[in-house]
Amino acid sequence: MSRRSERWSPLLAARRAAVDALIALKERLPEDAYRNPPTAVGYLLLVPALVLVGFLFVGMLLLAWYSVLTFDPIEILVYELTLENWRRLFATTGYHVIFLRTIALTTVVTVLAVALALPYAYLTVRVRSAPLRKLLLVSLFVPFFTGVIVRAYGWLIVLGREGVVNAVLGVFGIGPVRFLASEGAVVLALLQIMLPFAIVMIAPAIQNVDRELELAASNLGADRLATFRRVVIPLAAPGIAGATIVVFTITAATFAIPDLIGGGRVDFVANLVYRTLFDSGNYPLAAATSVALVAVTSAVVVGIFRTIGSGTLGIRRGGGGG
Amino acid sequence: MxxxxxxxxxxxxxxxxxxxxxxxxxxxxxxxxxxxxxxxLVASFQGGSVIRFPPDELSVQWYAALPGEERFLAAFYRSVLVATFCTAVAIPVGIATGLGLIRYEIRFAGGIQLYLLLPFTVPLVVSGVVLLLIFRELGVLGQLWTVGLALAIINLPFMIWSVTSRVNALDPELEHAARNLGAEELQTFLHVTLPALMPGVITGGLIMFVLALNEFLVSLLITTPNIVTLPVLIYTSIRANVSPLVAAVASVYVLAAALAVLAADRLVGLEEFLRS
Incomplete structure (x- = not known):
């Protein structure tokens, strides 16, 4: 080891003292406790995470309970059980439209995001040129790390009345065209938000595809498209499943893009929940709507689990790289 | 031919x-x-007070105005605080969970994993509503730490993933070797196990921090006007008017993202993020 670390420094001395104290403390325990840690330690290690996630678990139960409480415009919450919120949710056509729109547009975004992520992830993993790979990684992570609001703002600037696209169209004497407040604009913006998620989920799966198998396929006469379709995609199926689930659940719960880009014309369920919560203060109805959203997305996720498996979402033990 | x-x-x-x-x-x-x-970034250099393409004239006036914008500065400060708190909570929890899940024979491990994925399977807006209800019932709504805690909860799976992949990659023989060479159990943990987990901890910590800095929807639901974080404030400002000032504020985020990507590349290499 390097001699440098042997030199005395207050920080090092303090660290050693701390470790010595810890060791002394540990020595007091019965020897078995640290030499062969009992399984109980394993459970103990899980407690913090279980408690944190417990907030959501308990909260979901609380939510279910709220959804059968009575709303009162003055007292807000009356602790009397009722099915009124659920009846209203099922009986109002406006709510059906929002739920159906959420599912339909989310499906479109999910399919497009996964389809576009496949070539991107593949090229990022396989490209030989290092600078090119870096460019692909940077263009993936800078938007990913920039957040939804800033990018929604970016889309407003791109698609707005005096935005970039209309400026370009204006050169050709077209427009100005109104792009905002349409389903197409919402899908486009959502796609840009979700694409990095899909790529990040799919790339590890492609990394695990043995390159030799692709070479074998092309030796056997398959062209690139056939190799991609018959070899890469089936082997990357776990990643595709993971990406589909992640993109679907995040998109189905999206709020910012429909609100800012959709301009109130392309509301998703999240916008409905927000309005119910803050405009009318109807907590029970908002709770019922939330529970319904969970039910719908869970049904889709279970469907994907059944058809392509849990994919990369599961935490695996052992094996190459986990 | x-x-x-x-x-x-x-x-x-x-x-x-x-x-x-x-x-x-x-x-x-x-x-x-x-x-x-x-x-x-381009829009933030707009000379006029309306964002227009191509820009009328270029200017840095909106950046010059930033130091005087106390609302935005305070919100930015709160966002950094929240992200720091969130990361500080998530790192130890992530390490403990990773070690517990992989190193010990846990019964119902499959069920526990499914449970720990709850933050991802519950739609974000619902998580926000749920946390709003809980914090309201507990009477802590409107305190800044609740936002940090909420963000630690909703992004926890990222941290757990990053750490477990490292625990998996770590060969237990290394730890045995250290112990055979006379290292204490604690020394082994501090000098062998923890450094081996470090790339996973850094990756996970960075993801947690940046996501918390950017988080919008849950923050929108659980922040009260006194504790709005920067993304929430940007949102309300956009809804009011699309001033280039907001573009200058938003540019700070793009810069922060670029810095984070640079840091990630230097510390662990960007490729590390694409490994499962």
């Missing part, structure tokens, strides 16, 4: 790079990903 055609095809294949068709599709995607992100 056949020879020439073969040579032409070989040349064609080389000309636009390794993967011509794939390359073209991906190049379009790069533009698609970057333009709405970087356009904010």
């Amino acid at each position: 056949a020879d020439r055609r073969r040579r032409l095809r070989a040349l064609l294949r080389r000309l636009p790079g390794e993967y011509p068709v794939l390359g073209a599709i991906v190049a379009a995607q790069v533009v698609f990903l970057l333009v709405p992100t970087l356009i904010v």
